[in-house]
Amino acid sequence: MNKTVQIKRAIGLMSGTSMDGIDLAMLETDGDIIVRRGASSFAAYDAAFRKRLEAALETARSIRARGERPGDLAELETELTDRHAEAVEEFLAREGLSTPDVDVIGFHGQTVLHRPLEALTVQLGDGERLAARLGIDVVHDLRARDMTLGGQGAPLVPAYHRALAAGLGDEWAEEMPVVFVNIGGISNITYIGCDGELRAFDSGPGNTLIDQWVQRHAGIPYDSAGAIASEGRVLSGLANRYLSSPFFTAKHRVSLDRNDFTLPDDSEAGLEDGARTLAFVTAAAIAKAQAHLAEKPKLWILTGGGRHNRMIVEDLTVATRHTGRVILAEEAGLNGDSMEAEAWAWLAVRSVAGLPLTYPGTTGVSEPATGGVLARAQKRAAG
Structure with missing residues (x-):
């Protein structure tokens, strides 16, 4: 029996390799063929924070396990997560929405190390902290499972x-x-x-x-x-x-x-x-x-x-x-600036539904694979 199609409102957050800021985009989607694109926005990083992220790339070279946070990376991860939370709060206020209006957030974080031949990828970003602060469920860490199944962990879009x-x-x-x-x-x-x-x-x-x-x-x-x-x-x-x-x-x-x-x-x-x-x-x-x-x-x-x-x-x-x-x-008729953030919203809904995110032809994974970690949040009351 086919499952009833569930349309969810999702926000995708993307901070890419350019490290210039956070792209935000909203979708209403079933995580499959239904895609209703909504508002999008960009929250720029200041020059000082960009320099800290660039320095983190060098610090991260010593990482040998995904959970390691040498040097100041733990502190930087907390600040980066809080900046994402602030960006979402400002985005929702601008769109006249509150947290109960959003079902899930797809949180990419900031990649500081990606070594596919070692099955090692590290994205700074605390999904549990983001979910707790916003009161919205957060799907994060979407690349790791693909790597455990022999994939490159990228691309996911x-x-x-x-x-x-x-x-x-x-x-x-x-x-x-x-x-x-x-x-x-x-x-x-x-x-x-x-x-x-x-x-x-x-x-x-x-x-x-x-x-x-x-x-x-x-x-x-x-x-x-x-x-x-x-x-x-x-x-x-x-x-x-x-x-x-x-x-x-x-x-x-x-x-x-x-x-x-x-x-x-x-x-x-x-x-x-x-x-x-x-x-x-x-x-x-x-x-x-x-x-x-x-x-x-x-x-x-x-x-x-x-x-x-x-x-x-x-x-x-x-x-x-x-x-x-x-x-x-x-x-x-598409938005070339927000597309990756849109994808992270779509992938979050897809992850919750247990649908594949990656395929042998995209990442080299051994079989179509879902992924992501769901951080549950206590939903806040409207207003």
Whole structure:
């Protein structure tokens, strides 16, 4: 007997590898095919907190077990959790909602270490503390179980991409296969074949190298719209060095840690040429992903902050011009900024329902696997 479909209101919280702040998004969903997208928001981290998160990446290198919190990581985890709670409280107030109006929160936390070959992934974020403070059930730690079953622990958004693809308008119905490209700190793709085949993997560096480069050389957190890169030229030798990495030639795809690719030496490029070359590398790495797909995509849907970098978009458009069409998520009626946060809301509902979050074609897990830890909260009364 089929279970009665239960529609839940969920909030997704995402703090990605760019470490610039918290994306929030609300959905009404059954965790499957019903997706009603709602409001979204962004809570920026201040520069001092970003520096602490960046320092945490170095501290986390010594972690050998998921529960370890060396140095100041325990204190940082508490503060990060409280910042997420404050962001949710402000979001609810802005939307005229209270905690009883929300069924569950999907809490990603901040990844500080991801070593798939060691089945080790660490996200700072205390789900129990968040649930207790907000009075809302919280699903957290969604990557770990996948790893215990032989998966990479990432990416987790592809199943949500497939749900979105199923709801695309008639204009895009014939544009299959379709690929969703999330250009965050790390870029990853989701391929949805004509037969519904789902395949996903990290394609290479996204914004992280560009952000670090302009921060080092210009003292700004990112290259807005690719303005700096547009003043430079592609240094082919430097680009080829990145693109000849064993990551791109390996037969099997692996998920990446923010530190897997490092910045060029300062002697290798100036500000503009470095930004331009790194933008080219991001686009070329995405285009290289086609070698691991059953068919060439007809449609590329760009999401994440990197879609605002026009040099990345132009380079990818050129690289795929003979086989597909590149569009921004908004052209398909989607929200490219909030999509990952939306996914975490959807995954939280899916986790509570015991449905699969990951698949052999997305993370390499041995079989379709659910996951996540549910932190129950004492529900608060309205008002």
